[in-house]
Amino acid sequence: MFEEAESDPTLTAAEADRHEARLRTALLKAQYARLQDPKRSLLIVAAGIDGAGKGATINLLNEWMDPRHIRTLAFGLPTVTEAARPDLWRYWNALPANGRTGIVFGSWYMPLVMEGAQKHPNAEKMAELAEEVLRFEATLAANGVQILKLWFHLSKDAQHQRVDRLLKDPDTAWQVTTQDRKVRKHYDQIRAAGMDIINQTHTRHAPWVIIPSADERMRTVRTGEAVLSAISRASAPRVDRPLRIVSRRAKPSDRLAGLDYAAHIEKDEYDTELRQWQARLARAVRHKRFKDLSLVLAFEGQDAAGKGGAIRRVTHALDARRYVITPVSAPTAEELSYPYLWRFWRKVPALGDIAIFDRSWYGRVLAERVEGYAAPADWKRAYDEINDFERQLTDQGVVLLKFWLAVTKDEQLRRFRDREQSPFKQFKITPDDWRNRRKWNAYADAANEMFARTDTPNAPWHVLSANDKRHARVSVLAQTVLALEAALKKKKD
Numbered sequence: 001m002f003e004e005a006e007s008d009p010t011l012t013a014a015e016a017d018r019h020e021a022r023l024r025t026a027l028l029k030a031q032y033a034r035l036q037d038p039k040r041s042l043l044i045v046a047a048g049i050d051g052a053g054k055g056a057t058i059n060l061l062n063e064w065m066d067p068r069h070i071r072t073l074a075f076g077l078p079t080v081t082e083a084a085r086p087d088l089w090r091y092w093n094a095l096p097a098n099g100r101t102g103i104v105f106g107s108w109y110m111p112l113v114m115e116g117a118q119k120h121p122n123a124e125k126m127a128e129l130a131e132e133v134l135r136f137e138a139t140l141a142a143n144g145v146q147i148l149k150l151w152f153h154l155s156k157d158a159q160h161q162r163v164d165r166l167l168k169d170p171d172t173a174w175q176v177t178t179q180d181r182k183v184r185k186h187y188d189q190i191r192a193a194g195m196d197i198i199n200q201t202h203t204r205h206a207p208w209v210i211i212p213s214a215d216e217r218m219r220t221v222r223t224g225e226a227v228l229s230a231i232s233r234a235s236a237p238r239v240d241r242p243l244r245i246v247s248r249r250a251k252p253s254d255r256l257a258g259l260d261y262a263a264h265i266e267k268d269e270y271d272t273e274l275r276q277w278q279a280r281l282a283r284a285v286r287h288k289r290f291k292d293l294s295l296v297l298a299f300e301g302q303d304a305a306g307k308g309g310a311i312r313r314v315t316h317a318l319d320a321r322r323y324v325i326t327p328v329s330a331p332t333a334e335e336l337s338y339p340y341l342w343r344f345w346r347k348v349p350a351l352g353d354i355a356i357f358d359r360s361w362y363g364r365v366l367a368e369r370v371e372g373y374a375a376p377a378d379w380k381r382a383y384d385e386i387n388d389f390e391r392q393l394t395d396q397g398v399v400l401l402k403f404w405l406a407v408t409k410d411e412q413l414r415r416f417r418d419r420e421q422s423p424f425k426q427f428k429i430t431p432d433d434w435r436n437r438r439k440w441n442a443y444a445d446a447a448n449e450m451f452a453r454t455d456t457p458n459a460p461w462h463v464l465s466a467n468d469k470r471h472a473r474v475s476v477l478a479q480t481v482l483a484l485e486a487a488l489k490k491k492k493d
Contacts, residue, residue: 001195001210005153008214016217023224024064030231031065031101038099038337040144042231045107048152049190051159051180052213057152057223058103064224071096075106084350086396087111088136092345097337098144101231108133109197116193117186130200139385141205142239143339148230149208150223151198156187158214203240252452256444259465261408270470277477278317284484285318289491291352293397295484298360301405302443303433304415306469307358310405313473314356314480323354328363340364340382341389351397360402361386365450370442383453394458399487402459403476404447405466409440 011019034042046054062070073094082090088108096102112129115121137147154162163184166172183190202208209226213219265273284290297314299307315323326347335343341361349355364382368374374382393400407415416433419425436443455461462479466472 001198002153002191005210005212005214006155007212008155008158009212009218010215011217011221013217016221019221019224020064023221023228027065027224027228027231030228031069034231035069035099038097040146040236041096041098041338042101042146042148043096043140044101044103044227044230045109045147045149046103046105046152047107047109047113047149048194048211048213049154049159049187050177050183051162052152052154052211053216053219054105054150054152054213056216057211057213057219058105060220061103061223061227065101069099070101070103072103073105075104075110081350084352085348086392086398088392089345089348091136092342095140095145095338095342097334099337108136109201112197112201113193116197117190119189121193126196127200130197133201134203135388137201137203137206138239139341139388140339141236142381142385143341144236145339146230146233146236147206148226149201149206150211150226151194151208152211152213152219153194154212154214156191159187160184162214205237205239252448254444254448255451255463256406256448259406259463261406261411261465261467263465263471264468265470265474267470270474273474274313274470274477277474277481278313280481281314281317281477281484284481284488285322285354287488289488290484292491293399293484293487294349294351295354295480296349296357296393296398296400297355297480298357298362298400298402299405300359300362300366300403300447301466302407302412303436304412304419304428305405305407305466306472307403307405309469310403310466310473310476311356311358313477317477318354322352323356324349325356325358328357328359341385344389348393349398361389362402362450362454365454366443366446367436369446370439383450386454387456387459390454390456390459399484400459401480401483402454402461403479404451404461404463405472405476406463407466409437411467412437 034040046058048054058072062072071094075090078087078090091104091108094102094104112126112133115126115129141147163176163180166176198208198210211219211222211226285295297311299311301307311325315325324347331340331343344357344361347355347357364374364386365379369379390400416429416437419429451461451463462475464472464475
């Protein structure tokens, strides 16, 4: 695959000038056309042999296009803030909005490149890292992010000559990095790693394009042509390999119908239980080992099921400086210009912190499914995307609990009428609540399928009877405390 690039092809100055005149005009037109109809973003990954001129080429590309609509991002080793969250958190946060372009140096390929460059790379670890990359890129591509990956390459002789030439001149010697010297010494090893990486991660929806880089003019023109081809594409490429994280169940069980809605706690018992569980929660989140964990609580359920009340009983035991409550409603115009998981990735807590979601990322397979806001292909695919998102959280040390607070249809009606009659609760009832109630069965079907497809060992669903609010509140606290105490014990072990 590197044959052409290692032949070190060149362009004359006259040829390059002709290409540049054409490319500059075409790139600007294509860029403005995409801004006028922002259905997708473009994410360009710059990678390849060190010393091949990636930075200089991307700088020139910014000159040819309108840099106001391009975001160039350089990632090195994770900062303290980044290291306290899942590995992909920083890349999710840096995604360009629809219509815009992002250029990434030091991308999610860094762990794969670093392992491949070892003297004896671990093939099993390489395969695991490649699979992580493929899952990430499949999720992005399926949700409106167009990915173009550029691998800048040149022959061993050309790389050696470039380093020698720069080192001879005191004014340019500073440009030779430690990594450039490493490539000069271990070119064959790094070349083999690059070939392996490209073979494992080249897909139709996230293709690699190899850029011959020995000649500056050739390198610039080829880069411009690759970007023009991508940005001019009228439709998104089909995702080659969608995620497959969980097995399909032909007929989900009816977990909502199987609940004991008569479950009840008397007032005196409730007061005692509430104080005990809140005290245990307060001790758990203040434990010295909690700094190596974080807590995420996601609340779903029928309207008027008592999510807000349950959340308040949890936060009563917490330091307000260490938690954030995110009420989730319909996405804003800004949020709609990114993949749907973007707004939730932004709220992932650092180690030692707590995030509470009043409704969550499950809106894609609940309200968006039932109300028709998401196409069937999108919400059906979302189960696997959500499972992968949650796996990344729990792998990082997040204790993730998902609660569904369930009430019967009669109990919901009673609460709706109570809200309408109370001056302190009228704000809680909206026309949407009544409209959703008319689709009770559709929402129940969606919820039961959601449980079947996303109830995983690392992120189980706790489906709780909430006809009695006291019972639901104590159950939420108890499940949270038990999960957190188990995680703290595991950290010790």
